[in-house]
Amino acid sequence: MLKGKTIVLGVSGGIAAYKAASLCSKLVQAGANVHVIMTESATKFITPLTLQTLSRNPVYLDTFDEFNPSVVSHIDLADRADLVVIAPATANILAKMAHGLADDMLSTTLLAATAQVLVAPAMNVHMYAHPAVEHNMELLAQRGVRFIEPGTGQLACGYVGKGRLAEPEDIVHAVEQWFASSNELAGKRILVTAGGTVERLDPVRYLTNDSSGKMGFAIAEAAANRGAEVTLIAARNTVETLEGVQIIQVETAEEMLQAVLSRFEQTDIVIKAAAVADYRPVVRASTKMKKNDGHLVIELERTTDILQTLGEMKKGQFLVGFAAETEQVEHYAMDKLRRKHCDLVVANDVSVEGAGFNVDTNIVKVFGEEGLVETMPLLQKREVANLLLSLVAQRMTLAAKEADE
Structure with missing residues (x-):
């Protein structure tokens, strides 16, 4: 899978830099053409000669060390890269990446790179949890950088x-997963809904819910990274704009319904992650x-069930619903899947810590017509999004093969 791929491996200055030797060796053995860039601090932990020997290519240390006079090294490396991997990524290099600093060979090359960047952080547990580091990683993730979660231990x-x-x-x-999935949704048109709808009582008061939109935005981002043409219909949310995704802002359940219906026929996959109001003021x-x-008495009426409407209308579209529950998760998820003609339902117990609204993590179970398909433990919502899209792609591929037989 990696044969012929050009990978730029950035090594920054942490004790985990010694693992870069093994990583470099394994990438080369898998067929990749690896070019290593080391920060000055990284050379305190592992020698450039080690990585030069393993990569069979010169190791870059200084922006002004030009091995080939016919090219500018940091631009040439950035242009040739099919993928950039930063391992280990210290808090320092994450900060440089987040704020666009370019004061060494690695940070300068990263600014010029247009290839996907995979980052494997490594640092002290308190540094990793520091608000500044968390903010930098969130900012980078919004720009499309993907993270390989650090391990827990000594x-x-x-x-x-x-x-x-x-x-x-x-x-x-x-790395292999990224190359395998980077274009698996190419040519597919995906519609994602996110956030909590708002039903106004008057110009200053409204009914809504606790949805932050983070799960839906993570799915849209992951779909775009896999080559899909993505439209995100977003109600009230706390997430910033995504690159490469068309965002349609709505407020009410009715507005979301109309936005979805107007695009449904031209859509291949619909993922309904939004928390849509069941009732609105009459x-x-x-x-x-x-x-x-x-006392104040407010009369409410039912809104149109968007998911059920789509389930009744679909003609080949792959439909994914979400079920936020507080009890009997499997029962309600399967009931929703069957009644609303979904292909998959992603369910979570929002009363469980880490799986509710306004957090960056989730704990979900995915159900299909056969029952429980996959259980995901506590993960970052971006990881949940990637696993979910892999599952959707696999099921669509299988369905296409069965249709051809």
Whole structure:
């Protein structure tokens, strides 16, 4: 899978730099053409000669070390890269990447690179959890950088916790997965809904829910990274704009319904991750309602069930629903799948810590017509999104093969 691929391997200055030797060797053995860039700090932990011998290519240390006078090295490397891997990635290089600094060969090359970047962080557990580091990683993820989660265990500093560099074989596996999945949805048109709809009582008050939109945005981002043409219909959310994704802003359940229906016939895959209001006020006041001494009674009416409407209309589209539950998760998920004619339902118990709204993680179970398909433990929502899209792609491929037989 990696044969003939050009991989730029960036090694920054942490104790885990010693693992770069094994990683470099495994990538070369898999057929990749590896070019190593080391920061000055990285050379304190492992010698350039080691990585030069393993990669069979010169190791780049300084922006001004030009081995070939016919090219500018950092531009040439950036242009040739099919993939850039940073392992280990220290807090320092993450900060440089996030804020566009270019004061050495690695950071300068990263600014010029247009290839996908995979980052494998490694640092002290408290550094990894620091708000500044978390913010930098979130910012990079929004720009399309993908992360290979660090392991949990004994760290070189003596602490036990999260921050240990992923094992070289796990990083190679992530590289192979990226090449395998990078174009698996090419040519597919995917429609994703996200966020919580808003049903107004008057100009200043409304009914809504706790959805942040993070899961839907993560799915849209992952789909775009896999080559799909992605439209995201977003209600109220806390996420910034995504590159490479068309975003349609809506507010109410009715607006979301119309936005979805107008695009449904031209769509191959619909993933309904939005939390859509089940009810709306029968009457919306045109001016701010004033309080009085008595009780306030608000009459509500049902909104149109978007997922069920799509299930009844679909003609070959792959339909994925979401079920946020607090009890009997499997029962309600399977009931939703059958009643609304979904191909998959992603269910979670939002009462469980780490699986609810307004967090970056999720714990989900995926159900198909045969029952439980996959269980995902506590993962970052971006990881959940990638696993879900792999599952969707596999099922669509299998269905196409069965249709041809």
